[in-house]
Amino acid sequence: MTRFLMMLLVCGFVSAQGKKQLDAAEAKMKTGDFKAAISLYSDAIKAEPKNAKYYNKRAFAYSMDTDYDKAYEDYSTSIKLEPDSAILLYDRALFFFTVNALTEAKLDHDVALQKANGDKVLETRLLALNGDIRRNQGDLEGAVKDYKKVLESNPEDGLKFACITNIGAVLGRLNRNDEAISYLEEAVKTYPKVPSVYNNLGFRYLAKNDYAKALQIYDKAISLSPKVAADGTTEVSSKAKLQDNVSASLLYNNRGYAKMKLGDLNGAMSDVNQSISLSADNSYAFRNRALIYNEQNNVEAACQDVKKALELGFTKSYGDELENLKKLICK
Template sequence: MENINILLETASSYCQKGDFKQGIHLYSQYITKNNQNPVAFYQRGKAYFKIKDYQAAQSDLSKAIKLKPDSAELYAERGLIYYMAKKQDAAMSDFNIAVEMEPENPFRYASRAFIKDHLNDLQGAKNDYQKALELDPEDAISHNNLGLVLGKMGNHKIAEKHYKDAEKLDPKNFGMKKSSDEKADVTPQPKPEPAPLPTIKSNQKEQAKSNFGNTVKALLTSSEERKEFWDFVKGKVFGS
Protein backbone atom coordinates (compact mmCIF):
# COMPACT_ATOMS: atom_id res chain seq x y z
CA MET A 1 0.00 0.00 0.00
CA GLU A 2 2.84 2.38 0.83
CA ASN A 3 4.40 1.91 -2.62
CA ILE A 4 1.23 2.75 -4.51
CA ASN A 5 0.64 5.76 -2.25
CA ILE A 6 4.05 7.01 -3.37
CA LEU A 7 2.84 6.54 -6.94
CA LEU A 8 -0.15 8.75 -6.16
CA GLU A 9 2.06 11.42 -4.61
CA THR A 10 4.44 11.34 -7.58
CA ALA A 11 1.53 11.77 -10.00
CA SER A 12 0.36 14.78 -8.03
CA SER A 13 3.88 16.23 -8.09
CA TYR A 14 4.06 16.01 -11.88
CA CYS A 15 0.70 17.76 -12.21
CA GLN A 16 1.79 20.54 -9.89
CA LYS A 17 4.76 21.10 -12.20
CA GLY A 18 2.44 21.29 -15.20
CA ASP A 19 3.34 17.89 -16.68
CA PHE A 20 -0.26 16.70 -16.80
CA LYS A 21 0.29 13.90 -19.31
CA GLN A 22 2.89 12.23 -17.09
CA GLY A 23 0.65 12.82 -14.10
CA ILE A 24 -2.25 11.14 -15.90
CA HIS A 25 0.01 8.21 -16.81
CA LEU A 26 0.97 7.70 -13.16
CA TYR A 27 -2.58 8.16 -11.88
CA SER A 28 -3.67 5.50 -14.37
CA GLN A 29 -0.99 3.14 -13.04
CA TYR A 30 -2.24 3.77 -9.53
CA ILE A 31 -5.86 3.18 -10.52
CA THR A 32 -5.02 -0.21 -12.06
CA LYS A 33 -3.80 -1.21 -8.58
CA ASN A 34 -6.54 0.52 -6.60
CA ASN A 35 -9.75 1.55 -8.35
CA GLN A 36 -11.60 2.33 -5.12
CA ASN A 37 -9.87 5.61 -4.30
CA PRO A 38 -12.03 8.62 -5.22
CA VAL A 39 -9.07 10.98 -4.81
CA ALA A 40 -7.20 9.26 -7.65
CA PHE A 41 -10.13 9.68 -10.04
CA TYR A 42 -10.67 13.25 -8.85
CA GLN A 43 -7.03 14.21 -9.39
CA ARG A 44 -6.75 12.45 -12.74
CA GLY A 45 -10.00 14.12 -13.79
CA LYS A 46 -8.54 17.51 -12.94
CA ALA A 47 -5.45 16.68 -14.99
CA TYR A 48 -7.62 15.74 -17.97
CA PHE A 49 -9.49 18.99 -17.41
CA LYS A 50 -6.24 20.96 -17.65
CA ILE A 51 -5.44 19.48 -21.07
CA LYS A 52 -9.05 20.10 -22.16
CA ASP A 53 -10.03 16.45 -22.45
CA TYR A 54 -13.42 17.23 -20.97
CA GLN A 55 -15.00 13.87 -21.74
CA ALA A 56 -12.30 12.02 -19.80
CA ALA A 57 -12.51 14.58 -17.00
CA GLN A 58 -16.28 14.12 -16.74
CA SER A 59 -15.85 10.35 -16.67
CA ASP A 60 -13.32 10.49 -13.84
CA LEU A 61 -15.36 12.93 -11.75
CA SER A 62 -18.39 10.67 -12.24
CA LYS A 63 -16.37 7.69 -11.00
CA ALA A 64 -15.21 9.70 -8.00
CA ILE A 65 -18.83 10.64 -7.24
CA LYS A 66 -19.87 7.00 -7.46
CA LEU A 67 -17.24 6.16 -4.83
CA LYS A 68 -18.01 9.21 -2.68
CA PRO A 69 -21.63 10.21 -3.40
CA ASP A 70 -21.87 12.44 -0.32
CA SER A 71 -19.31 14.97 -1.60
CA ALA A 72 -20.91 18.26 -2.65
CA GLU A 73 -17.49 19.44 -3.79
CA LEU A 74 -17.24 16.68 -6.39
CA TYR A 75 -20.63 17.62 -7.84
CA ALA A 76 -19.65 21.30 -7.97
CA GLU A 77 -16.37 20.60 -9.72
CA ARG A 78 -17.99 18.23 -12.20
CA GLY A 79 -20.47 21.04 -12.80
CA LEU A 80 -17.59 23.32 -13.78
CA ILE A 81 -16.31 20.69 -16.20
CA TYR A 82 -19.77 20.32 -17.73
CA TYR A 83 -19.90 24.08 -18.11
CA MET A 84 -16.58 24.13 -19.93
CA ALA A 85 -17.85 21.38 -22.21
CA LYS A 86 -20.86 23.62 -22.98
CA LYS A 87 -23.27 21.24 -21.24
CA GLN A 88 -25.05 24.01 -19.39
CA ASP A 89 -28.05 22.00 -18.19
CA ALA A 90 -25.84 19.26 -16.75
CA ALA A 91 -23.64 21.91 -15.16
CA MET A 92 -26.52 23.62 -13.38
CA SER A 93 -27.93 20.26 -12.29
CA ASP A 94 -24.67 19.46 -10.51
CA PHE A 95 -24.49 22.90 -8.90
CA ASN A 96 -28.08 22.48 -7.72
CA ILE A 97 -27.21 19.12 -6.17
CA ALA A 98 -24.23 20.67 -4.38
CA VAL A 99 -26.49 23.38 -2.93
CA GLU A 100 -29.08 20.80 -1.86
CA MET A 101 -26.37 18.76 -0.13
CA GLU A 102 -24.94 21.76 1.73
CA PRO A 103 -27.78 24.30 2.03
CA GLU A 104 -26.05 26.15 4.88
CA ASN A 105 -22.74 26.56 3.04
CA PRO A 106 -22.50 30.07 1.53
CA PHE A 107 -19.74 28.94 -0.84
CA ARG A 108 -22.22 26.69 -2.64
CA TYR A 109 -24.53 29.61 -3.44
CA ALA A 110 -21.66 31.93 -4.38
CA SER A 111 -20.22 29.29 -6.72
CA ARG A 112 -23.56 28.73 -8.43
CA ALA A 113 -24.10 32.49 -8.65
CA PHE A 114 -20.74 32.92 -10.36
CA ILE A 115 -21.77 30.48 -13.09
CA LYS A 116 -25.30 31.91 -13.39
CA ASP A 117 -23.82 35.36 -13.92
CA HIS A 118 -21.70 34.07 -16.80
CA LEU A 119 -24.77 32.34 -18.22
CA ASN A 120 -26.48 35.76 -18.12
CA ASP A 121 -29.00 34.56 -15.54
CA LEU A 122 -28.65 37.80 -13.60
CA GLN A 123 -31.71 37.34 -11.41
CA GLY A 124 -30.57 33.85 -10.46
CA ALA A 125 -27.07 35.12 -9.72
CA LYS A 126 -28.48 37.96 -7.63
CA ASN A 127 -30.62 35.56 -5.59
CA ASP A 128 -27.71 33.21 -4.94
CA TYR A 129 -25.28 35.97 -3.95
CA GLN A 130 -27.90 37.38 -1.61
CA LYS A 131 -28.35 33.95 -0.03
CA ALA A 132 -24.58 33.57 0.30
CA LEU A 133 -24.43 36.93 2.09
CA GLU A 134 -27.36 36.00 4.31
CA LEU A 135 -25.28 33.03 5.47
CA ASP A 136 -21.98 34.92 5.54
CA PRO A 137 -22.47 38.71 5.66
CA GLU A 138 -18.71 39.31 5.83
CA ASP A 139 -17.80 37.72 2.50
CA ALA A 140 -16.16 40.57 0.59
CA ILE A 141 -16.06 38.59 -2.66
CA SER A 142 -19.81 38.01 -2.66
CA HIS A 143 -20.42 41.69 -1.91
CA ASN A 144 -18.20 42.68 -4.83
CA ASN A 145 -19.73 40.17 -7.23
CA LEU A 146 -23.30 41.00 -6.18
CA GLY A 147 -22.48 44.65 -6.84
CA LEU A 148 -21.39 43.78 -10.36
CA VAL A 149 -24.56 41.78 -11.00
CA LEU A 150 -26.74 44.59 -9.68
CA GLY A 151 -24.86 47.05 -11.86
CA LYS A 152 -25.61 44.95 -14.92
CA MET A 153 -29.26 44.99 -13.88
CA GLY A 154 -29.22 48.79 -13.61
CA ASN A 155 -29.37 48.94 -9.80
CA HIS A 156 -26.29 51.15 -9.52
CA LYS A 157 -27.11 52.73 -6.15
CA ILE A 158 -27.43 49.38 -4.39
CA ALA A 159 -24.43 48.08 -6.32
CA GLU A 160 -22.28 50.89 -4.90
CA LYS A 161 -23.31 49.91 -1.38
CA HIS A 162 -22.02 46.39 -1.95
CA TYR A 163 -18.78 47.72 -3.46
CA LYS A 164 -18.28 49.81 -0.33
CA ASP A 165 -19.04 46.80 1.88
CA ALA A 166 -16.45 44.78 -0.03
CA GLU A 167 -13.92 47.59 0.41
CA LYS A 168 -14.54 47.79 4.16
CA LEU A 169 -14.24 44.03 4.59
CA ASP A 170 -11.20 43.59 2.36
CA PRO A 171 -9.50 46.93 1.62
CA LYS A 172 -6.39 45.21 0.27
CA ASN A 173 -8.22 43.58 -2.63
CA PHE A 174 -11.16 45.92 -3.15
CA GLY A 175 -10.08 49.28 -1.71
CA MET A 176 -8.33 50.57 -4.84
CA LYS A 177 -11.14 49.85 -7.30
CA LYS A 178 -12.76 53.27 -7.50
CA SER A 179 -14.63 53.12 -10.79
CA SER A 180 -17.07 50.57 -12.17
CA ASP A 181 -14.85 50.13 -15.22
CA GLU A 182 -12.02 48.85 -13.03
CA LYS A 183 -14.15 46.31 -11.21
CA ALA A 184 -14.19 42.62 -12.09
CA ASP A 185 -15.86 39.60 -10.59
CA VAL A 186 -13.73 37.44 -8.34
CA THR A 187 -13.87 33.67 -8.07
CA PRO A 188 -15.64 32.55 -4.88
CA GLN A 189 -13.47 31.21 -2.06
CA PRO A 190 -14.49 28.87 0.76
CA LYS A 191 -14.02 29.49 4.47
CA PRO A 192 -12.55 28.38 6.82
CA GLU A 193 -9.27 26.56 6.17
CA PRO A 194 -9.52 22.77 6.55
CA ALA A 195 -7.41 20.78 8.97
CA PRO A 196 -4.07 19.44 7.68
CA LEU A 197 -4.12 16.13 5.86
CA PRO A 198 -3.58 13.22 8.28
CA THR A 199 -0.71 10.76 7.93
CA ILE A 200 -1.63 7.19 6.99
CA LYS A 201 0.42 4.44 8.62
CA SER A 202 0.33 1.10 6.84
CA ASN A 203 0.67 -0.94 10.05
CA GLN A 204 -2.50 0.49 11.55
CA LYS A 205 -5.26 -0.73 9.27
CA GLU A 206 -8.29 0.54 11.15
CA GLN A 207 -6.71 3.91 11.84
CA ALA A 208 -5.60 4.08 8.23
CA LYS A 209 -9.13 3.47 7.03
CA SER A 210 -10.42 6.29 9.22
CA ASN A 211 -7.59 8.60 8.27
CA PHE A 212 -8.08 7.87 4.59
CA GLY A 213 -11.69 9.02 4.83
CA ASN A 214 -10.52 12.22 6.49
CA THR A 215 -7.84 12.64 3.83
CA VAL A 216 -10.43 12.40 1.08
CA LYS A 217 -12.68 14.90 2.83
CA ALA A 218 -9.84 17.35 3.48
CA LEU A 219 -8.53 17.16 -0.08
CA LEU A 220 -11.92 17.65 -1.65
CA THR A 221 -12.69 20.64 0.58
CA SER A 222 -9.23 22.22 0.56
CA SER A 223 -9.44 25.95 -0.11
CA GLU A 224 -6.12 25.75 -1.97
CA GLU A 225 -7.54 23.04 -4.25
CA ARG A 226 -10.70 25.03 -4.83
CA LYS A 227 -8.87 28.30 -5.53
CA GLU A 228 -6.52 26.66 -8.02
CA PHE A 229 -9.42 24.97 -9.81
CA TRP A 230 -11.64 28.07 -9.92
CA ASP A 231 -8.81 30.36 -10.99
CA PHE A 232 -7.99 28.01 -13.85
CA VAL A 233 -11.63 27.98 -14.92
CA LYS A 234 -11.89 31.76 -14.83
CA GLY A 235 -8.67 32.18 -16.78
CA LYS A 236 -9.40 29.62 -19.48
CA VAL A 237 -13.16 29.83 -19.82
CA PHE A 238 -14.00 33.40 -19.01
CA GLY A 239 -10.82 34.88 -20.47
CA SER A 240 -9.74 36.78 -17.37
Protein backbone atom coordinates in the same frame (compact mmCIF):
# COMPACT_ATOMS: atom_id res chain seq x y z
CA MET B 1 -4.31 -16.96 8.51
CA THR B 2 -0.94 -16.52 6.77
CA ARG B 3 -2.72 -15.95 3.44
CA PHE B 4 -5.01 -13.35 5.07
CA LEU B 5 -2.03 -11.50 6.54
CA MET B 6 -0.34 -11.51 3.16
CA MET B 7 -3.45 -9.98 1.59
CA LEU B 8 -3.47 -7.24 4.23
CA LEU B 9 0.19 -6.50 3.57
CA VAL B 10 -0.40 -6.30 -0.20
CA CYS B 11 -3.39 -3.98 0.27
CA GLY B 12 -1.34 -1.78 2.56
CA PHE B 13 1.48 -1.62 0.03
CA VAL B 14 -0.91 -0.73 -2.79
CA SER B 15 -2.47 2.01 -0.65
CA ALA B 16 0.96 3.39 0.22
CA GLN B 17 1.95 3.36 -3.44
CA GLY B 18 -1.23 5.19 -4.39
CA LYS B 19 -0.67 7.82 -1.70
CA LYS B 20 2.91 8.33 -2.87
CA GLN B 21 1.78 8.91 -6.46
CA LEU B 22 -1.02 11.17 -5.23
CA ASP B 23 1.38 13.40 -3.30
CA ALA B 24 3.70 13.64 -6.30
CA ALA B 25 0.77 14.51 -8.56
CA GLU B 26 -0.39 17.25 -6.19
CA ALA B 27 3.09 18.78 -6.32
CA LYS B 28 2.97 18.80 -10.14
CA MET B 29 -0.47 20.46 -10.07
CA LYS B 30 0.93 23.30 -7.98
CA THR B 31 3.57 24.00 -10.64
CA GLY B 32 1.06 23.82 -13.48
CA ASP B 33 2.58 20.67 -15.00
CA PHE B 34 -0.80 19.10 -15.62
CA LYS B 35 0.35 16.37 -17.99
CA ALA B 36 2.86 15.09 -15.44
CA ALA B 37 0.16 15.23 -12.77
CA ILE B 38 -2.20 13.23 -14.98
CA SER B 39 0.44 10.54 -15.43
CA LEU B 40 1.01 10.33 -11.67
CA TYR B 41 -2.72 10.23 -10.92
CA SER B 42 -2.96 7.39 -13.46
CA ASP B 43 -0.29 5.50 -11.52
CA ALA B 44 -2.26 6.06 -8.32
CA ILE B 45 -5.38 4.70 -10.03
CA LYS B 46 -3.47 1.60 -11.13
CA ALA B 47 -2.54 1.05 -7.49
CA GLU B 48 -6.11 1.67 -6.26
CA PRO B 49 -8.52 1.29 -9.21
CA LYS B 50 -11.61 1.65 -7.00
CA ASN B 51 -10.54 4.92 -5.38
CA ALA B 52 -13.07 7.56 -6.46
CA LYS B 53 -10.92 10.36 -5.08
CA TYR B 54 -8.13 9.59 -7.53
CA TYR B 55 -10.46 9.71 -10.53
CA ASN B 56 -11.88 12.99 -9.24
CA LYS B 57 -8.44 14.52 -8.94
CA ARG B 58 -7.33 13.29 -12.36
CA ALA B 59 -10.53 14.73 -13.80
CA PHE B 60 -9.59 18.15 -12.46
CA ALA B 61 -6.09 17.81 -13.94
CA TYR B 62 -7.61 16.89 -17.31
CA SER B 63 -9.92 19.92 -17.13
CA MET B 64 -6.99 22.22 -16.35
CA ASP B 65 -5.21 20.71 -19.35
CA THR B 66 -8.40 21.44 -21.38
CA ASP B 67 -9.01 17.76 -22.17
CA TYR B 68 -12.67 18.06 -21.30
CA ASP B 69 -13.82 14.71 -22.67
CA LYS B 70 -11.44 12.79 -20.42
CA ALA B 71 -12.29 15.09 -17.52
CA TYR B 72 -15.97 14.28 -17.92
CA GLU B 73 -15.21 10.56 -18.12
CA ASP B 74 -13.20 10.64 -14.89
CA TYR B 75 -15.71 12.76 -13.00
CA SER B 76 -18.44 10.31 -14.02
CA THR B 77 -16.34 7.31 -13.00
CA SER B 78 -15.74 8.81 -9.57
CA ILE B 79 -19.51 9.25 -9.10
CA LYS B 80 -20.21 5.68 -10.23
CA LEU B 81 -17.78 4.49 -7.57
CA GLU B 82 -19.37 6.68 -4.88
CA PRO B 83 -22.89 7.58 -6.09
CA ASP B 84 -23.93 9.05 -2.74
CA SER B 85 -21.04 11.50 -2.54
CA ALA B 86 -22.38 15.05 -2.63
CA ILE B 87 -18.90 16.53 -2.98
CA LEU B 88 -18.15 14.47 -6.10
CA LEU B 89 -21.43 15.64 -7.64
CA TYR B 90 -20.56 19.21 -6.69
CA ASP B 91 -17.17 18.90 -8.38
CA ARG B 92 -18.77 17.62 -11.60
CA ALA B 93 -21.33 20.43 -11.42
CA LEU B 94 -18.44 22.92 -11.22
CA PHE B 95 -16.85 21.25 -14.23
CA PHE B 96 -20.09 21.48 -16.21
CA PHE B 97 -20.39 25.14 -15.27
CA THR B 98 -16.80 25.77 -16.40
CA VAL B 99 -17.55 24.37 -19.87
CA ASN B 100 -20.88 26.28 -19.96
CA ALA B 101 -23.00 23.13 -19.81
CA LEU B 102 -25.44 24.95 -17.55
CA THR B 103 -28.33 22.47 -17.71
CA GLU B 104 -26.05 19.62 -16.66
CA ALA B 105 -24.46 21.79 -13.98
CA LYS B 106 -27.89 22.55 -12.53
CA LEU B 107 -28.88 18.86 -12.51
CA ASP B 108 -25.72 17.84 -10.63
CA HIS B 109 -26.16 20.82 -8.32
CA ASP B 110 -29.69 19.74 -7.39
CA VAL B 111 -28.71 16.12 -6.71
CA ALA B 112 -25.68 17.21 -4.68
CA LEU B 113 -27.91 19.46 -2.59
CA GLN B 114 -30.23 16.53 -1.85
CA LYS B 115 -27.27 14.42 -0.73
CA ALA B 116 -25.48 17.14 1.28
CA ASN B 117 -27.03 15.84 4.54
CA GLY B 118 -26.73 19.09 6.45
CA ASP B 119 -23.14 19.84 5.42
CA LYS B 120 -23.41 23.63 5.81
CA VAL B 121 -20.10 24.39 4.10
CA LEU B 122 -21.05 22.34 1.04
CA GLU B 123 -24.60 23.74 1.01
CA THR B 124 -23.17 27.27 0.99
CA ARG B 125 -20.84 26.40 -1.89
CA LEU B 126 -23.77 24.93 -3.79
CA LEU B 127 -25.79 28.10 -3.23
CA ALA B 128 -22.94 30.17 -4.65
CA LEU B 129 -22.75 27.84 -7.66
CA ASN B 130 -26.50 28.23 -8.15
CA GLY B 131 -25.93 31.98 -8.27
CA ASP B 132 -23.24 31.48 -10.91
CA ILE B 133 -25.55 29.31 -13.00
CA ARG B 134 -28.38 31.83 -12.72
CA ARG B 135 -26.02 34.65 -13.70
CA ASN B 136 -24.87 32.84 -16.83
CA GLN B 137 -28.45 31.94 -17.72
CA GLY B 138 -29.37 35.62 -17.57
CA ASP B 139 -31.30 35.53 -14.29
CA LEU B 140 -29.30 38.41 -12.82
CA GLU B 141 -31.73 39.29 -10.03
CA GLY B 142 -31.85 35.65 -8.95
CA ALA B 143 -28.05 35.49 -8.97
CA VAL B 144 -27.79 38.54 -6.71
CA LYS B 145 -30.28 36.97 -4.26
CA ASP B 146 -28.22 33.77 -4.09
CA TYR B 147 -24.93 35.62 -3.59
CA LYS B 148 -26.47 37.72 -0.80
CA LYS B 149 -27.75 34.57 0.93
CA VAL B 150 -24.22 33.15 0.78
CA LEU B 151 -22.84 36.27 2.46
CA GLU B 152 -25.48 35.98 5.21
CA SER B 153 -24.11 32.53 6.10
CA ASN B 154 -20.63 33.85 6.99
CA PRO B 155 -18.87 31.79 4.28
CA GLU B 156 -15.23 30.81 4.00
CA ASP B 157 -12.99 33.69 2.91
CA GLY B 158 -12.55 32.72 -0.75
CA LEU B 159 -16.27 32.27 -1.24
CA LYS B 160 -16.99 35.58 0.48
CA PHE B 161 -14.58 37.34 -1.88
CA ALA B 162 -16.14 35.71 -4.94
CA CYS B 163 -19.68 36.60 -3.89
CA ILE B 164 -18.92 40.25 -3.08
CA THR B 165 -17.18 40.77 -6.41
CA ASN B 166 -19.87 38.84 -8.30
CA ILE B 167 -22.61 40.96 -6.75
CA GLY B 168 -20.72 44.05 -7.87
CA ALA B 169 -20.34 42.74 -11.39
CA VAL B 170 -23.97 41.63 -11.72
CA LEU B 171 -25.35 44.88 -10.29
CA GLY B 172 -23.21 46.67 -12.87
CA ARG B 173 -24.84 44.64 -15.63
CA LEU B 174 -28.20 45.71 -14.18
CA ASN B 175 -27.06 49.36 -14.49
CA ARG B 176 -27.17 49.75 -10.71
CA ASN B 177 -23.72 51.28 -10.61
CA ASP B 178 -23.94 52.96 -7.21
CA GLU B 179 -24.95 49.68 -5.55
CA ALA B 180 -22.24 47.84 -7.45
CA ILE B 181 -19.63 50.35 -6.34
CA SER B 182 -20.66 50.00 -2.70
CA TYR B 183 -20.01 46.24 -2.82
CA LEU B 184 -16.76 46.60 -4.74
CA GLU B 185 -15.53 49.31 -2.37
CA GLU B 186 -16.17 46.84 0.45
CA ALA B 187 -14.19 44.22 -1.47
CA VAL B 188 -11.26 46.63 -1.88
CA LYS B 189 -11.24 47.36 1.84
CA THR B 190 -11.38 43.66 2.72
CA TYR B 191 -8.95 42.46 0.03
CA PRO B 192 -6.67 45.49 -0.60
CA LYS B 193 -3.96 43.52 -2.40
CA VAL B 194 -6.08 41.77 -5.06
CA PRO B 195 -5.75 43.55 -8.45
CA SER B 196 -8.93 42.06 -9.96
CA VAL B 197 -11.10 43.81 -7.36
CA TYR B 198 -9.72 47.18 -8.41
CA ASN B 199 -10.26 46.30 -12.06
CA ASN B 200 -13.97 45.65 -11.46
CA LEU B 201 -14.32 48.79 -9.35
CA GLY B 202 -12.54 50.91 -11.94
CA PHE B 203 -14.82 49.60 -14.65
CA ARG B 204 -17.86 50.72 -12.71
CA TYR B 205 -16.41 54.26 -12.46
CA LEU B 206 -15.78 54.17 -16.22
CA ALA B 207 -19.47 53.37 -16.62
CA LYS B 208 -20.28 56.49 -14.55
CA ASN B 209 -17.94 58.57 -16.77
CA ASP B 210 -15.80 59.34 -13.71
CA TYR B 211 -12.54 58.84 -15.59
CA ALA B 212 -10.31 60.54 -13.06
CA LYS B 213 -11.49 58.21 -10.29
CA ALA B 214 -11.15 55.20 -12.59
CA LEU B 215 -7.59 56.25 -13.46
CA GLN B 216 -6.70 56.49 -9.78
CA ILE B 217 -8.05 52.97 -9.18
CA TYR B 218 -6.25 51.46 -12.18
CA ASP B 219 -2.98 53.05 -11.11
CA LYS B 220 -3.37 51.26 -7.77
CA ALA B 221 -4.30 47.96 -9.40
CA ILE B 222 -1.34 48.00 -11.78
CA SER B 223 0.99 48.70 -8.86
CA LEU B 224 -0.30 45.46 -7.29
CA SER B 225 -0.06 43.29 -10.41
CA PRO B 226 2.42 40.38 -10.29
CA LYS B 227 5.90 41.35 -11.42
CA VAL B 228 7.98 38.52 -12.87
CA ALA B 229 11.70 38.95 -12.30
CA ALA B 230 14.26 38.22 -15.01
CA ASP B 231 14.94 34.82 -13.45
CA GLY B 232 11.20 34.08 -13.28
CA THR B 233 11.16 33.81 -9.48
CA THR B 234 7.57 35.01 -9.10
CA GLU B 235 6.26 32.69 -11.78
CA VAL B 236 4.29 29.83 -10.24
CA SER B 237 3.45 28.10 -13.50
CA SER B 238 3.06 28.79 -17.20
CA LYS B 239 -0.72 28.80 -16.72
CA ALA B 240 -0.46 31.19 -13.78
CA LYS B 241 1.73 33.49 -15.85
CA LEU B 242 -0.83 33.41 -18.65
CA GLN B 243 -3.61 34.29 -16.21
CA ASP B 244 -1.52 37.12 -14.77
CA ASN B 245 -0.87 38.45 -18.28
CA VAL B 246 -4.57 38.41 -19.13
CA SER B 247 -5.44 40.17 -15.86
CA ALA B 248 -2.73 42.81 -16.37
CA SER B 249 -3.85 43.23 -19.98
CA LEU B 250 -7.34 44.18 -18.82
CA LEU B 251 -5.93 46.68 -16.32
CA TYR B 252 -3.74 48.42 -18.90
CA ASN B 253 -6.53 48.42 -21.46
CA ASN B 254 -9.02 50.00 -19.08
CA ARG B 255 -6.50 52.53 -17.79
CA GLY B 256 -5.68 53.42 -21.37
CA TYR B 257 -9.34 54.09 -22.06
CA ALA B 258 -9.58 56.32 -18.99
CA LYS B 259 -6.51 58.28 -20.15
CA MET B 260 -7.99 58.68 -23.63
CA LYS B 261 -11.21 60.11 -22.20
CA LEU B 262 -9.11 62.52 -20.11
CA GLY B 263 -7.25 63.68 -23.24
CA ASP B 264 -3.90 61.93 -22.58
CA LEU B 265 -3.67 60.23 -25.98
CA ASN B 266 0.04 59.37 -25.71
CA GLY B 267 -0.43 57.78 -22.30
CA ALA B 268 -3.51 55.99 -23.56
CA MET B 269 -1.65 54.59 -26.56
CA SER B 270 1.20 53.39 -24.35
CA ASP B 271 -1.18 51.55 -22.03
CA VAL B 272 -3.24 49.93 -24.77
CA ASN B 273 -0.10 48.81 -26.59
CA GLN B 274 1.05 47.23 -23.33
CA SER B 275 -2.32 45.53 -23.02
CA ILE B 276 -2.03 44.04 -26.52
CA SER B 277 1.53 42.87 -25.86
CA LEU B 278 0.29 40.96 -22.80
CA SER B 279 -2.78 39.46 -24.47
CA ALA B 280 -2.89 39.73 -28.24
CA ASP B 281 -6.40 38.26 -28.54
CA ASN B 282 -8.14 40.98 -26.52
CA SER B 283 -10.56 42.42 -29.04
CA TYR B 284 -11.52 45.28 -26.71
CA ALA B 285 -7.93 46.51 -26.62
CA PHE B 286 -7.91 46.76 -30.41
CA ARG B 287 -11.23 48.59 -30.19
CA ASN B 288 -9.73 51.10 -27.77
CA ARG B 289 -6.60 51.56 -29.87
CA ALA B 290 -8.79 52.17 -32.92
CA LEU B 291 -10.55 54.93 -30.98
CA ILE B 292 -7.21 56.46 -29.99
CA TYR B 293 -5.92 56.35 -33.58
CA ASN B 294 -9.17 57.95 -34.71
CA GLU B 295 -8.70 60.75 -32.16
CA GLN B 296 -5.20 61.25 -33.58
CA ASN B 297 -6.67 61.45 -37.11
CA ASN B 298 -4.79 58.28 -38.12
CA VAL B 299 -7.80 56.82 -39.88
CA GLU B 300 -5.91 54.09 -41.74
CA ALA B 301 -4.46 52.63 -38.52
CA ALA B 302 -7.85 52.98 -36.81
CA CYS B 303 -9.48 51.01 -39.60
CA GLN B 304 -6.89 48.24 -39.32
CA ASP B 305 -7.56 47.89 -35.60
CA VAL B 306 -11.32 47.90 -36.09
CA LYS B 307 -10.94 45.02 -38.54
CA LYS B 308 -8.63 43.18 -36.12
CA ALA B 309 -11.09 43.60 -33.26
CA LEU B 310 -13.90 42.25 -35.43
CA GLU B 311 -11.71 39.35 -36.51
CA LEU B 312 -11.17 38.51 -32.82
CA GLY B 313 -14.91 38.31 -32.21
CA PHE B 314 -15.74 41.75 -30.80
CA THR B 315 -19.30 41.78 -32.14
CA LYS B 316 -20.22 38.45 -30.55
CA SER B 317 -18.92 39.58 -27.17
CA TYR B 318 -19.83 43.27 -27.09
CA GLY B 319 -22.35 44.11 -29.82
CA ASP B 320 -22.26 45.88 -33.18
CA GLU B 321 -20.53 49.11 -32.12
CA LEU B 322 -17.49 48.45 -34.30
CA GLU B 323 -19.55 47.38 -37.28
CA ASN B 324 -20.93 50.93 -37.29
CA LEU B 325 -17.49 52.48 -36.78
CA LYS B 326 -16.11 50.40 -39.63
CA LYS B 327 -18.70 51.89 -41.98
CA LEU B 328 -17.64 55.39 -40.94
CA ILE B 329 -13.85 55.14 -41.15
CA CYS B 330 -13.00 52.21 -43.43
CA LYS B 331 -13.61 53.68 -46.85
